[in-house]
Amino acid sequence: METLDAAALESMMRTVVFGGLLFVRVLAVLVVAPLFSHWGIPLLLRSSLALMVVVALLPGLPPQPTLDLHPFVLAALVMKEALVGLFIGFVSSSVLYAARFAGGMIDMNTGFQTALLFDPSLGGFPTLIGELLGLATLMLFFWIDGPHLLLLALGESVRLIPLSSTAVAVGAGAGLVQWMGSITALALSIAAPVLAAQFLSLWALALLARVAPQINIFMLSFSVKVIVGLGMLVVSTPLMAMLLRTALRGLATEVLLLVRSLSP
Numbered sequence: 001m002e003t004l005d006a007a008a009l010e011s012m013m014r015t016v017v018f019g020g021l022l023f024v025r026v027l028a029v030l031v032v033a034p035l036f037s038h039w040g041i042p043l044l045l046r047s048s049l050a051l052m053v054v055v056a057l058l059p060g061l062p063p064q065p066t067l068d069l070h071p072f073v074l075a076a077l078v079m080k081e082a083l084v085g086l087f088i089g090f091v092s093s094s095v096l097y098a099a100r101f102a103g104g105m106i107d108m109n110t111g112f113q114t115a116l117l118f119d120p121s122l123g124g125f126p127t128l129i130g131e132l133l134g135l136a137t138l139m140l141f142f143w144i145d146g147p148h149l150l151l152l153a154l155g156e157s158v159r160l161i162p163l164s165s166t167a168v169a170v171g172a173g174a175g176l177v178q179w180m181g182s183i184t185a186l187a188l189s190i191a192a193p194v195l196a197a198q199f200l201s202l203w204a205l206a207l208l209a210r211v212a213p214q215i216n217i218f219m220l221s222f223s224v225k226v227i228v229g230l231g232m233l234v235v236s237t238p239l240m241a242m243l244l245r246t247a248l249r250g251l252a253t254e255v256l257l258l259v260r261s262l263s264p
Contacts, residue, residue, distance in 0.1 A: 017069070019058055021081050021163045026050040026057075026154060028085025033150055034093050034141050053151070057158055064164045080166045084262065088153050091179065091255050092146070095247045098183045099137040102190035103130030109198055110229040111222055129233065133190070137244050144248050153255045160263035168262050175261045179254055186247050193236040194229050201228045 027050040030036040036046060107113045107127040161168065201224050209217040 013069075014064075015058070017074075018061060018064060018163050019054055021077055022057060022061070022158065023050055023054045024078055024081040025085040025157070026053045028082045029089040029092075029150060029154060032086055032089035032093055034096050034138055034146060037089070037093065053154065057155060060155070060158070061163070062159060064162055076166050077163070080168065081163070084157060084161060084168070087176075087262070088150075088157060088255065088259060091176070091258055092150055092153065092251070094179065094183045095186070095244065095251055096134055096137045096141065098187040098247070099133040099190065099244060100127070100130040102187040103127055103133040105187070105191045106130075106194045106229060106233065109195055110225050133240070133244075136241070137248070140241075140244055140248050144245075144252070146248070149252050149255060152252075153259050156256055156259050157262070160260060175258050179258065183247075186243060189243055190240050193239065194232045197228050197232040198225050201225065 027047060030046045030050055035041075036049070104113070104127045106129045110129075112128050202221060205217050205221055205224060208215065
């Protein structure tokens with residue numbers, strides 16, 4: 001029986017360590033990526049998917065510098081890999097967050113989230129229209145081949161961000177802030193038609209209150225906001241779909257640009 005020499009053992013050790021660090025990066029992506037971050041997907045399934053992705057990416061790993069196996073160094077590398085993975089997953093989910101935020105604003109203005117005014121502890125409670133827009137965005141994400149986008153971003157990060165170094169470019173922060181500004185503008189653009197229609201309806205009710213003071217405008221406003229909000233939501237659905245589709249198509253380029261900005 002042949003015995004392994006020191007060089008072979010060292011090579012195996014490097015492969016195991018690099019595979020573990022890459023596993024942390026991929027798992028961090030799946031923790032916050034669209035669909036895979038849902039609470040209904042068990043951690044074992046995410047770990048299995050991450051392991052399969054690692055097995056596919058590991059053979060194409062570029063040459064890495066010498067790795068220091070000191071525990072403190074390994075802990076810093078694990079933290080860096082987790083942050084890089086969370087960064088990629090967060091950017092990939094940003095359009096989904098924008099859709100849910102827009103739906104939350106519509107829900108709050110329509111009155112579907114009135115319970116939050118009396119019990120702020122329900123802040124994590126899902127919003128009706130927010131979940132609807134989130135599911136629609138998730139469908140569009142798969143329509144543009146979103147999982148393939150995640151794999152491309154992971155492959156690009158493996159090529160540009162070495163596993164054996166904790167160095168990461170700080171210039172990525174400026175790009176992330178700019179992208180978050182675009183996502184906030186997207187959320188406001190999605191909710192704007194419904195919010196504008198509800199504002200005009202309340203303005204009309206205010207004029208009605210001046211003309212006919214005997215009408216209970218306060219109670220009438222609840223029904224009017226719901227009717228106008230849902231009606232405008234139906235009318236503006238094509239506009240919302242166009243905005244989300246355009247944003248998701250631009251997401252493919254933006255994720256790769258932000259990943260490249262992390263390269264030291």
